[in-house]
Amino acid sequence: DAGVTQSPTHLIKTRGQHVTLRCSPISGHKSVSWYQQVLGQGPQFIFQYYEKEERGRGNFPDRFSARQFPNYSSELNVNALLLGDSALYLCASSSQPDPNTGELFFGEGSRLTVL
Amino acid sequence: GENVEQHPSTLSVQEGDSAVIKCTYSDSASNYFPWYKQELGKRPQLIIDIRSNVGEKKDQRIAVTLNKTAKHFSLHITETQPEDSAVYFCAASSAEGNNRLAFGKGNQVVVIP
Numbered sequence: 001d002a003g004v005t006q007s008p009t010h011l012i013k014t015r016g017q018h019v020t021l022r023c024s025p026i027s028g029h030k031s032v033s034w035y036q037q038v039l040g041q042g043p044q045f046i047f048q049y050y051e052k053e054e055r056g057r058g059n060f061p062d063r064f065s066a067r068q069f070p071n072y073s074s075e076l077n078v079n080a081l082l083l084g085d086s087a088l089y090l091c092a093s094s095s096q097p098d099p100n101t102g103e104l105f106f107g108e109g110s111r112l113t114v115l
Numbered sequence: 116g117e118n119v120e121q122h123p124s125t126l127s128v129q130e131g132d133s134a135v136i137k138c139t140y141s142d143s144a145s146n147y148f149p150w151y152k153q154e155l156g157k158r159p160q161l162i163i164d165i166r167s168n169v170g171e172k173k174d175q176r177i178a179v180t181l182n183k184t185a186k187h188f189s190l191h192i193t194e195t196q197p198e199d200s201a202v203y204f205c206a207a208s209s210a211e212g213n214n215r216l217a218f219g220k221g222n223q224v225v226v227i228p
Binding site for chain 2: 033035040041042043044045048056058059090100103104105106107108109
């Protein structure tokens with residue numbers, strides 16, 4: 001079985017641009033979460049989606065948005081990029097919406113560099 | 116919100132010795148505590164987790180202990196091997212209604228052959 005897949009793996013953008021990151025969860029998983037991992041830090045929660053509905057939002061500005069599609073894949077969009085948005089963006093899927101009952105499985109991430 | 120702190124930030128051990136990483140959390144409502152291992156340039160991988168209804172869990176050379184009263188949990192790696200060298204992250208579930216994990220800053224473990 002394929003694990004969580006993310007694309008693109010690496011990308012470079014300039015300040016003010018927009019970026020779209022994509023994620024396909026493990027087959028059968030309906031919950032997708034997005035995390036931002038800045039170099040040298042732990043992942044920080046951005047969003048969780050379950051059955052196409054937003055179930056949680058972390059402390060990130062409105063420039064960050066996401067959505068989940070009927071096939072449970074997801075997109076993370078970031079507008080008006082800032083230098084500080086440079087990070088590894090991790091997508092995680094779970095068979096349950098609540099991590100108290102389901103494990104999170106991470107993809108390899110999309111490494112975004114903003115110049 | 117939930118705040119997770121991890122100590123020490125870096126740990127060097129001789130091959131064959133044990134390594135212990137400790138984490139504290141702030142939200143007494145948290146009841147799920149996973150540990151992730153992240154090798155350089157790779158994704159975080161779940162290595163063990165514990166739920167609040169147990170105090171200890173073991174899987175081969177890895178064990179996790181939880182003290183809910185003191186709000187801390189620890190990862191124990193015995194008989195360390197060079198392939199155990201990585202960054203280890205602890206995390207705690209949040210009871211804020213967001214169903215999210217709060218991660219510590221990570222601990223760099225270096226196993227010296």
